Amino acid sequence: MTLDLVAYGAFFLTMALTYAIICLGLNVQWGMTGLFNVGIAAFVAVGAYTSAILTTPETPDRFGGFDLPIAIGWLGAAVVSGALSWGVGALTIRLRADYLAIATFGVAVTVQLCMLNLQPLTGGAFGIGFIPRPFAQLQADALLFSLANCGLLMLVIAGLYLGLQHVAKSPWGRVLRAIREDETAAQALGKRPIRFRLQAFTLGGAIMGLAGAAQAHFIGFIAPDNYMPILTFQVWAMLIVGGSGNNRGAIAGAILVWGLWALTAAAVSAFVPPEDQAQAAALQIVAIGVGLCLMLLLRPRGLFGEVSPLARLRNTLPLSAKE
């Protein structure tokens, strides 16, 4: 029984951590740069499909199945999603926030339709199955298998976290913040806002692609249904709950919101009669919405707000009593 719980815990955490990776990608775009990407699902999907095509065994009526190692699939996912982000960004990055949102949403819908209809490439509505899973040789032992996968994702997250922290503190991250604070002033100091925005958008998109690949290999099967706008909504909720602009917040928010999602799913299957469960599943979205509202009311900056000089100031001076 305890072992089952541990196995479930590892499974749950692995799933949550794949979302945490997407969330870290979104944090580069929104938290650090202020780019309003509402097409997250597209970049995740492209990563998932890229890795699936690269690593699955050859399939007769579908392009590819190149049977490459998983690591190459993940790398390819990041590269292809990054390239897509760069292309989308090059066309749209000059748009103001709300228009960028509309444009990226359009991209998400387009990618979803492509997945459905480009059957020779994506397998159409049935998607792609038999995606190799990391540590497949351990599959006989469910506990060990879950723990190994969870450990792998923890390593990936740790690497990304350290890399992104380094980037946030670097002169590059400083210019991003300067551009977000006052674009005109940054420009007068010789910084080209479009260049930095495009780089941040590309980096964020590449990370989302990596997350898509990790998720695909963990589940072993992908289909267009996995990449609906609800995915974008969940990831946004995760970042806002965790605290945008903060990498630790992005990870914590992902685990928390995914926990809420899993909990409400369990509640629906436990308390709702089977014939109504399909409708009742909508309550999961309601729960996240309510959670989001509560967060915005009670802690508008999220669990961990951005570390600003002001926050540092509050920690060192007895100002906090007044506020």
Next chain:
Amino acid sequence: MTAESFQPPAPPFNAAATSAIEARHLTKRFDGLTVVSDMSLTVGQGEMVGLIGPNGAGKTTMFNLLAGSLAPTAGEIWIAGREVSGDPPEKRIAHGVARTFQIPRPFAEMSVLENLLVGAQKQHGERLFANFLTPGLVRREEKTALDKAHTLLDFVTLSRLAHEPARVLSGGQRKLLELARVLMADPQVILLDEPAAGVNPALLEVIIERVVALNEQGKSILLIEHNMDMVSRLCSRVVAMALGRPLAEGSPADVAANPAVIEAYLGGVA
């Protein structure tokens, strides 16, 4: 020079040297409205020139043209012998021309020190991958920039506030911050937009003193100012404009005594 200088100004007194920054017959129209019309202006190497004129004369537009924030409708801009008329604002500083803003634009949520560090030029650390590929080089450059920033903060008397967020600064301190921030780029020409506006008298003395010190170090300065007293104290040469046109040019005393300038300031220019 006297009242008849309604034509574009004559060549500057040190025309032998290449001018630090030069506007040739600049015109700027917004739809039907001509805000700057056939303005020429030269700042020589190491010179401090004042640009004066009543409200709405087109001084700030002229300034934005020189700084690249606006593209001229007609005319040319030359910096140290190179034409830069069509270049975007972010390229000016690489040509050695820096500007401050009439209403200062600090990066409010960043510390005063960080504000200065953004002013540093040609930093490898501002390339994403260099932070991973050549961390040693990035660290060395950052150290150099940090030392320079501390020196400049001393120069503008803001050292005490180095780790405060820029938004706690007063109006005058913000002007000093902007000055220090552009000095990080070692500009040859500094365009100062109303450095005295909204500054308390004590701090104003600091600003004036620092601007004079910079000029003595050989930096060319173009100063927009309403305040004729300040211009007289600082500048050897003054250009007056009204309604987007050049009105007079010469020593501060001559320009102040020019009937056309007096007329423009007291109103009645039709």
